[in-house]
Amino acid sequence: MRSVDTVLKEHPNAGRDSLIPILQEVQETEGYLSPEAIAEIGRRLNLPASKIYGVATFYNMFRFQPKGKYHVMVCRGTACHVKGSRKSLDMVIRVLKIEPGQTTRDRLFSLEVVACMGACGLAPVVNINGQFYAKITPMKLQRIIEECRAKERIHESA
Amino acid sequence: MTQTYRTHLLICAGTGCVASGSMRVKEALEQEIRRRGLESEVQVTATGCNGFCAAGPLLVAYPDGIFYQRLTPADVPFLVEEYLIKGRVVKKHLFEPKKGAEAIPKLADIGFFKNQLLVALRNRGLIDPEKIDEYIARDGYLGAAKALTEMTPAQIVEEIKASGLRGRGGAGFPTGLKWQFAAAAEGSPKYILCNGDEGDPGAFMDRSILEADPHAVLEGMIIGAKAIGAHHGYIYVRAEYPLAIERLNIAVAQAKEYGLLGEDILGSGFDMEIELYHGAGAFVCGEETALMRSIEGRRGMPRPRPPFPAHKGLWDKPSVLNNVETYANVPQIIHRGAKWFYSIGTERSAGTKVFALTGQVRNIGLIEVPMGTPLRKIVFDVGGGIPGNKKLKAVQVGGPSGGCIPDALADTPVDFESIPATGAIMGSGGMVVMDSSTCMVDIAKFFLEFTAEESCGKCTPCREGTLQMLEILDRICNGRGRDEDTASLERLAVVIGQSSLCGLGQTAPNPVLTTLRYFRHEYEEHIRLGLCRAKACKALLKFTVSPELCKRCGLCFKACPSEAIRWEKKEVAEILLDKCTRCMSCYRACPFDAID
Numbered sequence: 001m002r003s004v005d006t007v008l009k010e011h012p013n014a015g016r017d018s019l020i021p022i023l024q025e026v027q028e029t030e031g032y033l034s035p036e037a038i039a040e041i042g043r044r045l046n047l048p049a050s051k052i053y054g055v056a057t058f059y060n061m062f063r064f065q066p067k068g069k070y071h072v073m074v075c076r077g078t079a080c081h082v083k084g085s086r087k088s089l090d091m092v093i094r095v096l097k098i099e100p101g102q103t104t105r106d107r108l109f110s111l112e113v114v115a116c117m118g119a120c121g122l123a124p125v126v127n128i129n130g131q132f133y134a135k136i137t138p139m140k141l142q143r144i145i146e147e148c149r150a151k152e153r154i155h156e157s158a
Numbered sequence: 159m160t161q162t163y164r165t166h167l168l169i170c171a172g173t174g175c176v177a178s179g180s181m182r183v184k185e186a187l188e189q190e191i192r193r194r195g196l197e198s199e200v201q202v203t204a205t206g207c208n209g210f211c212a213a214g215p216l217l218v219a220y221p222d223g224i225f226y227q228r229l230t231p232a233d234v235p236f237l238v239e240e241y242l243i244k245g246r247v248v249k250k251h252l253f254e255p256k257k258g259a260e261a262i263p264k265l266a267d268i269g270f271f272k273n274q275l276l277v278a279l280r281n282r283g284l285i286d287p288e289k290i291d292e293y294i295a296r297d298g299y300l301g302a303a304k305a306l307t308e309m310t311p312a313q314i315v316e317e318i319k320a321s322g323l324r325g326r327g328g329a330g331f332p333t334g335l336k337w338q339f340a341a342a343a344e345g346s347p348k349y350i351l352c353n354g355d356e357g358d359p360g361a362f363m364d365r366s367i368l369e370a371d372p373h374a375v376l377e378g379m380i381i382g383a384k385a386i387g388a389h390h391g392y393i394y395v396r397a398e399y400p401l402a403i404e405r406l407n408i409a410v411a412q413a414k415e416y417g418l419l420g421e422d423i424l425g426s427g428f429d430m431e432i433e434l435y436h437g438a439g440a441f442v443c444g445e446e447t448a449l450m451r452s453i454e455g456r457r458g459m460p461r462p463r464p465p466f467p468a469h470k471g472l473w474d475k476p477s478v479l480n481n482v483e484t485y486a487n488v489p490q491i492i493h494r495g496a497k498w499f500y501s502i503g504t505e506r507s508a509g510t511k512v513f514a515l516t517g518q519v520r521n522i523g524l525i526e527v528p529m530g531t532p533l534r535k536i537v538f539d540v541g542g543g544i545p546g547n548k549k550l551k552a553v554q555v556g557g558p559s560g561g562c563i564p565d566a567l568a569d570t571p572v573d574f575e576s577i578p579a580t581g582a583i584m585g586s587g588g589m590v591v592m593d594s595s596t597c598m599v600d601i602a603k604f605f606l607e608f609t610a611e612e613s614c615g616k617c618t619p620c621r622e623g624t625l626q627m628l629e630i631l632d633r634i635c636n637g638r639g640r641d642e643d644t645a646s647l648e649r650l651a652v653v654i655g656q657s658s659l660c661g662l663g664q665t666a667p668n669p670v671l672t673t674l675r676y677f678r679h680e681y682e683e684h685i686r687l688g689l690c691r692a693k694a695c696k697a698l699l700k701f702t703v704s705p706e707l708c709k710r711c712g713l714c715f716k717a718c719p720s721e722a723i724r725w726e727k728k729e730v731a732e733i734l735l736d737k738c739t740r741c742m743s744c745y746r747a748c749p750f751d752a753i754d
Contacts, residue, residue, distance in 0.1 A: 019455040020438055024397065058457040058614070060439035061397055078360030078554065078590045079516035081604050087741075114398060115441065115608070118362035120516040121174040121211025121523060132177035138741075 003029040004040045014045055023056055031067040060115070068103045068110035070148045072096075073127040077116030084137070085124035089113065091138040095145060108152060109145070163201040165242065168283060170216040172207025172369055173362070173401055174523075179230065180204075180215035186231035187217075190238045200242055206370020206405075208283035210270055212522035213253065218265055218283060225265040226251040255520075255542060270521040273539045275502065277510045278326075278486040279526045282370040287405050290412040293373040299418055301489035305381040306426040309492075311341055314385040318488065321496035322508030327353055327444070327481035328556065328585045329661070330507070330574040333488075336478055339468035340386040343476035348388040350379055351472065351479040354395040354402070355449060357441035358557030359608060361588035363512040364482035366524045368395065368402035371486065372409035376432060378485030380423070381492055383430050386478055391432040394449055397439065406434055441558075441612035444586075445660045446471075446479045448614065459614045460660035481586065483512055503529030507573035517554075517590035520545050527572070534568040537591055548593040552676070556585025558605040558612075559665030561672030562598060581672040583665060597694035598677040599684050603631040605669040609662060620663030623654040627670060635695040639685030644674060699740045705730045707752035717747035 007025045011018045019041075026037050033056055035049075042049045056062040074089045093099060096109050103110040119125045122134035126141060133144060169175075169184045187202050208216050213227035224247055226237070233251065240246045252261035253268050262268050276282065285292035293299070305314050319334030340348060352375060356364040368375060379391045395403055410432055413419040421429045435453055442448045443458040450472045452458035471477025487509060491499045500508045507529040513536070516522050520542035527536060533553055537543065544550055552562040555572075561582030563570060570576050577584050592601070610624040627650050630643050651667030658664045674681060683689045690698040703714070708730045715725035722737035723744060733744070733753075745753050 016455040017453065020452065021436070024436060024438065055455070055457055058440060062438065076359065078358075078557070078588065078604070079522070081359070082517045082590060082592060082596055082601075115357060115439075116359040116361065117173075117398065118356075118365045119174050119177045119211070120360055120362060120514060121214065122177055123516065123522075125177070134178060 004037050004044075008041070008044050016045070016047070019045060019047070019052065019055060020059070023052075023062060027062060032063040032065055034064075063101065063110075063112075065101070065103045065110070066107065068108050069152075070109050070128055070145075071112065072109060072145075073112045073114050073117070074100075075115075075117045075119070075123070075125045075127070076113050077120060077123070079120035080116075080124040083123045083135075088124060088126065088136050088138050088141050091142060092145070095142060108149070161198070163199060165200045165222075166220045167200060167202045168205045168218045168220065169202060170206075170208040170214060170218075170283060171204035172211065172214075172366060173399075174207065174211030175214035175216055176401065178214045182231050183215045183217070183229045183234065186234040187238070190234050191242070194238060194243065196238075196242060203286050204288075205283045205285060206281075206287040207366040207524060209274075209279070209366070209524040210521060211524065212520075223264045223266055225253055225263070225268060225271075227253055269539055269542060270523065270525070273535065274526050275510050275528050276526050277490060277499075277502065278367060278374070278483050278512055279370065279524070280490070281374065282366070282524075285371070287370055287372055288408050290373060290409070290416060293371070297493060298373055298489075299377055301492035302377045302380045302418065303424055305384050305492050306424055306428050309384075311385050311387060314381060314492070315341060317492060317496050318385070321491045321499040322503075322506070323484065323487055323491060323499065324507065324574060325481060326483035326487070326511065326586065328559070328583060330584060333480060333484055336468060336480070337382060337385045339466070340388075340476050340478045343469045345469075345474075345476050346387075347390060347475060348386055349472045349475060349477040350383045350386060350388040350391045351449070351453075351477055352379055352391065352393040352482060352485055353444060353446070353449060353479050354393055354399075354482050355437045355444045356396060356399075356482075356586065357444050357612070358586055358588045360516050360590050361514045361557055361586055363514055363524065363587045365396075365399050365402050366514075367482050367486050367512070368399070369405055372402075372406045373413065374486040374489055375406075375482055376409055376413055376419070378480075378488035379432060380418070380430055381488050382478060382480065382485065384428055386476070388478070389429050389431065391430065392435050392453060392472070393432060394435045394437055394443070394453065397436040403434065403436065410434070440614075441608070442614045442660070442662050445662060448660070449479065450477065457614070459616045460662075462659060483587070504571070504573050504575075506575055511572065511584070511587060513572075513587045513589040515541050515589050515591070518544055518548070518593040518595070519591040529573045530571040530576075532569045532571050533563060536572065536589070537568065541591065544591065544593050546593075548595070550591065551594050551596060552592045552598065554582075554590040554592060554601065554669075555588070556583040556665075556668070557588040558608045559583055559661065559668055560585045560588070561668045562592070562601065562676065563672070564676040567676075581668065581675055583668065595692055595694075597690050597692035598673040598680045599631065599634055599690070600692070600694040602670045602673045603628065603635055606631060606666065609666040613662065613666070617657075617659040617663060619654045619657040620659070620666060623650055623658075624663075624666050626650055627654070627667065631670070634681065634684045635690075636697040637684075637688045637695075639681075641685065643685060644678065644681050648674060693742065693745070696740045699742075700735060701733050701738060701740070701745060701753055703731050703733060704752045704754065707750050709750050709752070711749075713747045713749065714744035714753060717743040719743060 100113040217226040323333045324330040448458040448460040512526045615621045725731040
């Protein structure tokens with residue numbers, strides 16, 4: 001658990017109040033919270049893993065499955081909802097066959113639903129690996145996902 | 159002597175504009191200006207959110223005050239050639255209030271900007287938020303200097319009380335009173351906290367203030383700290399706002415460097431540290447006791463009050479928590495005086511309020527208007543009205559805890575007294591405009607889904623009650639509604655509102671209650687007729703082709719992805735309901751409105 005080590009090194013004498021920042025930093029470096037990472041944090045902070053899971057599952061940002069190569073974030077804020085973001089979300093769930101919070105078996109895509117990205121002027125918004133896609137429709141989004149897949153196929157055959 | 163420029167190009171670098179590519183435009187501009195050898199005459203500056211997010215990427219050119227919108231890097235060479243060299247305004251990128259209407263070149267003449275009054279956002283789009291000098295040049299830190307060197311804590315509290323400033327986070331509690339309680343409370347150390355956990359879907363006021371003017375918030379906190387006797391401050395920001403976090407970090411570092419944070423600030427003997435805390439994504443953490451639990455490293459669950467945080471807050475010490483926008487108002491109240499602030503707005507709601515105006519409205523963006531401005535003025539004069547000449551149906555104010563105010567009540571002035579009278583709440587400032595394409599039952603369900611999901615689960619009325627209500631709404635939207643459903647919803651709503659522990663549960667039924675109050679007929683149509691006029695409740699849609707209107711063109715047949723349309727040349731199309739997935743492709747494809 002090297003990354004847990006490095007994170008904990010930056011928090012000497014860490015107590016309970018550092019738990020959330022530590023979890024955030026571990027997720028930042030590893031992409032998710034693995035059972036091993038949680039156990040290790042528990043040992044260092046002298047907290048039972050059950051307590052850590054209690055905190056981690058309470059907050060929306062923590063993931064327990066590795067991120068996919070393409071991390072798809074669908075905004076479900078009010079502005080996006082009024083402009084039809086649910087249809088796009090349903091489409092992604094159908095096409096990728098995963099629920100929000102999950103990752104496809106080939107580890108290519110992971111899906112996350114966020115409450116609001118604050119880019120309401122571009123509603124409905126989808127963010128894939130930090131890149132914003134504005135005024136999304138199911139068709140447009142499906143095309144973007146297909147493009148990601150096609151890119152991967154080219155990589156493989158090359 | 160510092161260099162002077164003949165033209166300043168201020169390019170918006172708020173989240174909305176960055177998402178639509180403003181940084182690429184900035185690079186292209188700098189490159190083109192260098193290529194033309196204008197770098198000693200023209201300066202390009204990245205500013206915080208300008209507010210007019212829908213039209214991004216934005217550029218405002220001073221001293222002329224010309225407003226350019228929707229720029230791409232490819233437009234840059236032409237813009238530089240025409241505007242900077244030949245001195246002609248580029249028409250293509252000017253703002254048009256309506257399609258085909260006369261373009262408006264100057265920012266100050268555009269309705270969106272003309273009808274606003276900026277107090278909390280006074281520096282937006284004018285300064286580079288990453289440079290403390292630009293903030294100081296705009297009277298920055300004068301309020302803090304006055305508070306620290308000339309005023310006693312009691313005088314600060316009195317000044318804030320006299321200004322009539324009320325908490326901008328939603329409840330509208332008088333800020334001065336809150337500070338007075340914390341100042342009088344026994345115990346040490348005391349803490350001053352800033353609530354930037356803006357969880358409302360569809361609201362981005364705090365984000366924009368933090369991105370555009372982070373120093374105003376720091377200055378407000380320094381003044382508050384002096385008033386209550388705190389030396390340690392926390393800013394709780396959502397981790398979903400990386401740009402705001404980055405700019406805050408820069409601002410805190412610069413303030414330290416200038417001796418405006420740290421030990422012995424401005425030689426006054428007053429010490430103050432500010433720390434950033436990243437929220438981990440839980441709506442309930444906007445509630446003050448839950449937010450403090452979260453900073454302590456626990457599940458963010460509210461606890462009963464009293465004791466109030468002013469007596470027992472963070473780590474059971476006296477604490478004050480205010481919203482980002484509240485703090486942004488404070489420096490100017492101290493600098494310009496309580497009287498000036500009290501002269502804005504209404505008698506009991508002084509000052510201005512920032513709103514995130516979104517939904518079915520032409521000018522989407524961040525606005526600030528005096529308290530007491532009628533809703534209709536906000537939607538039509540600032541917002542530019544509804545696109546596509548559709549009719550205003552309702553305005554949703556206050557996010558998931560708020561309510562839908564119908565068109566008939568659109569003349570309601572927006573302040574802490576009038577809005578709650580309609581059944582909605584002020585909330586932190588989300589304002590979503592809805593036209594006839596929005597189904598009110600669906601909207602009530604959307605907000606309830608959100609609160610049910612975000613309920614922390616501590617108290618039963620909120621945890622179980624919201625789910626029960628959601629089940630009923632689900633039933634109604636799926637065509638299985640029962641006659642007694644509206645009565646059950648009302649009964650549940652009252653119980654949840656009265657018996658929940660914190661604000662989340664107490665206000666969770668508001669969207670249902672207000673839609674039931676003003677749009678009961680829509681619920682009844684859903685239940686009795688299985689009809690959703692807005693075509694939002696999928697399960698209720700049964701598309702048919704009208705043989706009189708159908709021109710037999712076959713466009714619907716070509717648009718259908720599910721082979722659910724039977725059509726032969728010169729024949730009226732027919733929709734096979736068992737194959738139809740209700741995707742509405744045919745409905746949108748038909749140019750003759752023959753499908754309904």
